[in-house]
Amino acid sequence: MKLGTEEIAKYPFLTEAGNYLREKGFTLEQFGSDSDLKPIIELAINRIQTAADGKIFNSDFSIKNLDKEVFSFLIAVILLKQSGMNTLIKRFSLSEARRAEKFLEKDLVNLHTNDELAIKIIKDLFSMNVTKSGDYFVIPASDYLMHAVHFHEQEWKLVNRLVDGGNVFLSAHEAVRLIRKELDNYISKKINSANIPDLPESFRSSINTLLDLAKKFKVQIIETTEQPPCVKHALEILSKGENLPHSGRFMLATYLLNKGQTIEEVAPLFKNAPDYNEKITLYQLKHLAGNFGSGTKYACPSCEKLKSENLCFATPECANIVNPLQFGRKKITNA
Numbered sequence: 001m002k003l004g005t006e007e008i009a010k011y012p013f014l015t016e017a018g019n020y021l022r023e024k025g026f027t028l029e030q031f032g033s034d035s036d037l038k039p040i041i042e043l044a045i046n047r048i049q050t051a052a053d054g055k056i057f058n059s060d061f062s063i064k065n066l067d068k069e070v071f072s073f074l075i076a077v078i079l080l081k082q083s084g085m086n087t088l089i090k091r092f093s094l095s096e097a098r099r100a101e102k103f104l105e106k107d108l109v110n111l112h113t114n115d116e117l118a119i120k121i122i123k124d125l126f127s128m129n130v131t132k133s134g135d136y137f138v139i140p141a142s143d144y145l146m147h148a149v150h151f152h153e154q155e156w157k158l159v160n161r162l163v164d165g166g167n168v169f170l171s172a173h174e175a176v177r178l179i180r181k182e183l184d185n186y187i188s189k190k191i192n193s194a195n196i197p198d199l200p201e202s203f204r205s206s207i208n209t210l211l212d213l214a215k216k217f218k219v220q221i222i223e224t225t226e227q228p229p230c231v232k233h234a235l236e237i238l239s240k241g242e243n244l245p246h247s248g249r250f251m252l253a254t255y256l257l258n259k260g261q262t263i264e265e266v267a268p269l270f271k272n273a274p275d276y277n278e279k280i281t282l283y284q285l286k287h288l289a290g291n292f293g294s295g296t297k298y299a300c301p302s303c304e305k306l307k308s309e310n311l312c313f314a315t316p317e318c319a320n321i322v323n324p325l326q327f328g329r330k331k332i333t334n335a
Helices: 005-010 015-024 028-033 035-052 063-083 086-108 114-126 141-148 172-177 180-192 201-215 229-239 246-258 263-270 278-288 303-308
Strands: 131-133 136-140 162-164 167-170 219-223 329-333
Touching (some): 028 063, 028 201, 035 063, 035 086, 035 201, 063 201, 086 180, 086 201, 114 172, 136 141, 167 172, 246 263, 246 278, 263 278
Antiparallel strands (some): 136 167, 162 167, 219 329
C-alpha cells in the first residue's frame, strides 16, 4: 500500500518513514549543520520533552509541516538511541504509542481507505487478524486471548466480551487499545535496535539536553536499618530458645548474608536453637554463602514463598515488596 506523507506522519515508526528520509536526500550532517533544519532538531527535543512529561505530542498536519512531523520523530529516535537514557526511551515509546492509537482509532472508523491502512498496520505489526463487520471489528478468539493477556480488568475477560462463531466483536477503541502495550514495545525495540552512525559534534548540545532531562527521573533509594517482620519473628523465636523450622532458618541466614553480614556474625544467632550444633551450623552457613562447590550464594526466598511456608508476618510497611531484602527501601524520584 502506497502511503502519503500524512499517513507516514501519523505512523512514523513504519518502515516507510525511514525510506522517506532517504528519498528526500537528507543526511545527519545536514541536520546538524544547516540552520534551516534547526527547527526540526528543536521539534524532536520538544517531542521527547512532551513524552517525558507524560503527555502526547500535538501534531500539526498542515501541508508545510508534514515533513517536520516525520523528520522530528526520526531525529528524536536518533537522539534517544545516542543518549542511551532508557527512562526517556520508555516514556517516548509509550507517548508515541498513545499518539498512534488515537490515529488508528479514527482511521478504523473512516469510511474511506484509511480503515484499510489501520487494519493493515494491526495485522502486519501485531499478527492480529482483524476484519470489519458493520460497526464492529472482528478478531478470532485465539488472537484476542493472546493480546488480552496484558489486561487484568474484568471487562477484558473473554466471558465478558461479545463472542460469536469463535470470533470476538470489538469497538474501534477496544481493538486499538488491545495493542497499546505491544505498540509501545514495538517502538521501544525500534529505537533500541536502530543502527545509528556516529553523530556529528554539532549534535552534542542536543544530547546533553537529553542527559539533563533524564536527571529528574533519577531514582534514589533510601534504606533503613529496620528489619522486615519475618526476620524479626525468626529472631524472636531463636531468642526464646524455641525451635525455628529449617525453612525459617534458611530465610534468616540468606537474608542476613545477603545484607552483608559475615558467617561469624550470623552463626551466634542460632545458639539458642534446641538442636544447635556449632560445626553443622558453620558448615551450612558456609554452604549458603557460596564458600563450597560452584561458589553460588543462595538467594533469600521471596515473600510469596514465605507465605506458602507460613513464615510471612506482613505489616503495612511491607507493601509492594516481593522479597524481604526490599524491606525498608524507599524510592525517591525528582520527577
